[in-house]
Amino acid sequence: MTESWLxxxxxxxxxxxxxxxxxxxxxxxxPAFMLFFPVDLSIALxxxxxxxxxxxxxxxxxxxxxxxxxxxxxxxxxxxxxxxSWLLLEISDMPVLYRYQLSGRNFDITLLKLTIALLLIVFxxxxxxxxxxxxxxxxxxxxxxxxxxxxxxxxxxxxxAMRSAFLIRAGLSKEAFVATGVVIACxxxxxxxGVYAGRAAAFDISAHRTLLITAILxxxxxxxxxxxxxxxxxxxxxxxxxxxxxxxxxxxxGAGLI
Numbered sequence: 001m002t003e004s005w006l007x008x009x010x011x012x013x014x015x016x017x018x019x020x021x022x023x024x025x026x027x028x029x030x031p032a033f034m035l036f037f038p039v040d041l042s043i044a045l046x047x048x049x050x051x052x053x054x055x056x057x058x059x060x061x062x063x064x065x066x067x068x069x070x071x072x073x074x075x076x077x078x079x080x081x082x083x084x085s086w087l088l089l090e091i092s093d094m095p096v097l098y099r100y101q102l103s104g105r106n107f108d109i110t111l112l113k114l115t116i117a118l119l120l121i122v123f124x125x126x127x128x129x130x131x132x133x134x135x136x137x138x139x140x141x142x143x144x145x146x147x148x149x150x151x152x153x154x155x156x157x158x159x160x161a162m163r164s165a166f167l168i169r170a171g172l173s174k175e176a177f178v179a180t181g182v183v184i185a186c187x188x189x190x191x192x193x194g195v196y197a198g199r200a201a202a203f204d205i206s207a208h209r210t211l212l213i214t215a216i217l218x219x220x221x222x223x224x225x226x227x228x229x230x231x232x233x234x235x236x237x238x239x240x241x242x243x244x245x246x247x248x249x250x251x252x253x254g255a256g257l258i
Contacts, residue, residue: 003036004211008218015194015219019226020238022181023160023165025219026050037208040181044205045212051189053219057182060227062142064179069142069170073237074184076146081191084154098256107256116152116162117254123165124246139170146184153188160185161249168242174235 007029014028026046033042043052098109111123145166160181167181 006215007032011215012218012222015222016226021242022164049215052216054186055218056224058186061179064175065183066176066180072142073146076143077150078187080147080150081154084151109256113253117250120246120250124243159232164242174238
């Protein structure tokens with residue numbers, strides 16, 4: 001079956017990519033699951049792979065996290081994630097500004113997605129435009145970054161890209177950037193664990209046990225390779241990787257593709 005090799009392949013590639021960028025695994029893996037499974041089941045399966053991969057990366061690099069940044073950014077992010085998740089439950093339907101079809105599938109452009117997309121474009125330009133690269137956010141802006149990242153993460157699930165947009169300008173080494181992002185991601189995953197568990201309870205997850213284990217192992221293999229390659233890349237490479245992915249994610253988000 002196609003899903004038996006396509007999903008693990010995407011899990012491996014996305015895990016490798018997200019090791020440098022700090023985001024992307026769930027964004028790329030969820031649509032892959034949705035090609036073969038219902039949306040709710042796909043979200044549950046993606047959540048399990050995402051959480052397992054983050055736990056593995058936590059053991060791999062967690063000790064290199066910057067504790068000051070972790071506290072300044074992570075605590076507001078977790079608090080805001082609760083608020084965003086609560087708001088999501090209160091809003092039954094996001095307002096759709098425009099709906100279109102592509103290859104027989106419906107895609108919705110919403111105000112929330114457009115807002116996040118525009119913010120991500122602005123952050124990506126800070127890494128790509130020389131004049132803007134000289135502007136520093138300063139660590140006093142980290143709590144604001146945590147609030148934005150956590151809130152939008154709880155509301156829409158797109159918290160990784162915004163987290164990386166702030167952390168990449170926090171003056172961290174490449175190792176500390178990766179490790180700090182991993183620890184914060186685990187915090188957010190714990191916050192959203194109840195949501196994943198609720199969705200997973202509605203399905204027979206054991207029926208997809210083999211595929212799930214294969215995807216988790218593929219994601220772990222991507223993380224192991226990413227950790228090895230991290231020693232050979234520069235912080236500039238990580239910064240440009242984040243910037244380019246921010247642009248790509250923002251375009252896909254604004255177009256309603258994710």
